[in-house]
């Protein structure tokens with residue numbers, strides 16, 4: 001088991017705007033690439049769901065920075081485990097805003113059928129459901 005995977009969700013602090021997500025993502029992608037971390041971030045109605053994969057050392061260091069980040073709160077860990085294979089290695093940190101009006105109805109339908117929810121509430125997902133949602137979002141990225 002060479003790598004580690006962390007999946008967590010959190011709540012975006014309201015004063016911040018969606019444009020601010022793009023500015024921290026730009027830096028995040030450069031940093032992630034430099035330390036070999038890949039993953040995917042979903043944003044929906046003010047909530048984040050993120051998966052990160054890579055070597056345990058850099059991954060844990062990054063997670064402790066993210067935990068201290070004042071731009072979000074209510075962090076809930078959904079999965080943390082050793083893995084053999086990376087599942088998001090095409091993405092330094094992919095991103096989908098599911099709440100965007102032009103986001104396809106088909107994608108929303110697929111995602112909500114995995115979570116069996118009417119509204120997006122990632123804190124109630126199992127690690128497997130969260131993984132599946134992130135995978136589907138990454139495959140439908142537009």
Ligand SMILES: Cc1cc2nc3c(=O)[nH]c(=O)nc-3n(C[C@H](O)[C@H](O)[C@H](O)COP(=O)(O)O)c2cc1C
Nearest residue numbers: 024027028029031032048050065066069071072093
């Ligand atoms: C939801 C969320 C996800 C984040 N994801 C990443 C990430 O994948 N990589 C990254 O370098 N920073 C990410 N950040 C930003 C970090 O929290 C932090 O600001 C960044 O690592 C710079 O930290 P430093 O200024 O202490 O070096 C994320 C922040 C939030 C709120």
